[in-house]
Amino acid sequence: MARPALEVAAGILRDAGGRVLLARRPPGKPLAGLWEFPGGKLDEHEDAFAALARELREELGIIARAGRPLLTCSHELGDRRLRLHAWTVDDWSGEPQALEGQELAWHGVHALDNQPMPAPDWPIAAALRLPPRYAITPEPGADPDAFARRLDRLLAHGGQVVQLRTRSLDDVAHAAVATRAALAARRHGADLLLNDRAHLAARLGVGLHLPSARLRDWAQGAGDPQDGREAWLPRGSDGRIDVGAALEAGATAPARLRRQARGWLAASCHDADELRMAARIGCDFATLAPVALTASHPGATPLGWARAGALLANASLPVYALGGLGADDLPRAQAQGAFGVAAIRAFWPD
Numbered sequence: 001m002a003r004p005a006l007e008v009a010a011g012i013l014r015d016a017g018g019r020v021l022l023a024r025r026p027p028g029k030p031l032a033g034l035w036e037f038p039g040g041k042l043d044e045h046e047d048a049f050a051a052l053a054r055e056l057r058e059e060l061g062i063i064a065r066a067g068r069p070l071l072t073c074s075h076e077l078g079d080r081r082l083r084l085h086a087w088t089v090d091d092w093s094g095e096p097q098a099l100e101g102q103e104l105a106w107h108g109v110h111a112l113d114n115q116p117m118p119a120p121d122w123p124i125a126a127a128l129r130l131p132p133r134y135a136i137t138p139e140p141g142a143d144p145d146a147f148a149r150r151l152d153r154l155l156a157h158g159g160q161v162v163q164l165r166t167r168s169l170d171d172v173a174h175a176a177v178a179t180r181a182a183l184a185a186r187r188h189g190a191d192l193l194l195n196d197r198a199h200l201a202a203r204l205g206v207g208l209h210l211p212s213a214r215l216r217d218w219a220q221g222a223g224d225p226q227d228g229r230e231a232w233l234p235r236g237s238d239g240r241i242d243v244g245a246a247l248e249a250g251a252t253a254p255a256r257l258r259r260q261a262r263g264w265l266a267a268s269c270h271d272a273d274e275l276r277m278a279a280r281i282g283c284d285f286a287t288l289a290p291v292a293l294t295a296s297h298p299g300a301t302p303l304g305w306a307r308a309g310a311l312l313a314n315a316s317l318p319v320y321a322l323g324g325l326g327a328d329d330l331p332r333a334q335a336q337g338a339f340g341v342a343a344i345r346a347f348w349p350d
């Protein structure tokens, strides 16, 4: 019989400048020398926040009073599963002290990728830089100026992560729209991802969102070798693209291993298999669709929340629920284990 999952709570503590506290696992412990979020194992009958408050008292001498779940991910850890519950601690008192001989350090969220962390912490580091909404553009249509104006209005909201999704444009027209979108994103400090244009995304220094068919090709090493994956996937010590290299314990975040480009790598997933592939090739996040009925994919059978919830509970990266959802669905999506909600129609300005 499979052993029950190891449940661990990890706390996100921020200083006045927004930097996050990391603790270095001391010599003699498993994963010694790696930087983690302070916390530890749940005792029997203890919920995640109670365990976290206890661990923070024992390890750091602080009193945690209130927190919010940020992300729960599930990972294979040898012969058992690790469920890591990351909580943002909003209200705490005391000055963190290293009561167990661990080193402590505060880092900005953009510097976390450079710290050697246990692999299960990478999705948490990504989640700290991701918003709860992931906006996907509709087709640009015949009027690129009108499209650019609406995109600009969306980006002006601040902190946006947006996927440029076009299927209708030829390469030249697409490159023009994408270049303009990349400039607009840079101007607004937003993060752009191109749908399925790996070469262009790497050239523009923006992120890449893989459709599920491309994800499958990349995860299986199949498909067209000219499709640009070398800019996005890590190489093994023999110089060959190695989709597993991103997940070696003790390595730094996939973002650093993978690429010179600074954008996100994400993928469209519809089932457990694809969610596993996305994590395996080092995606930073994924979408899971279709959760509900959606006008953009009328033929697709929705997963429904029960099925989606079961898939989300086992995911090992941040996942946005997608398909017929809007901002109002965020609480429900998060209660079902999603990190956030992705949408085309709901987030596109009129």
Ligand SMILES: Nc1nc2c([nH]c(=O)n2[C@H]2C[C@H](O)[C@@H](COP(=O)(O)OP(=O)(O)OP(=O)(O)O)O2)c(=O)[nH]1
Residues within 6 Å of the ligand: 008, 009, 010, 029, 030, 031, 035, 036, 037, 038, 039, 040, 041, 055, 082, 084, 118, 119, 120, 121
């Ligand atoms: N606290 C914490 N543990 C993590 C993180 N990432 C990660 O993979 N883990 C793993 C490492 C361990 O397998 C497990 C936590 O075990 P632990 O030994 O720190 O647990 P604990 O604080 O309760 O310590 P102890 O009572 O066993 O001494 O979770 C993280 O960010 N924080």
Ligand SMILES: [Mg+2]
Residues within 6 Å of the ligand: 038, 039, 040, 041, 055, 059
């Ligand atoms: Mg601990």
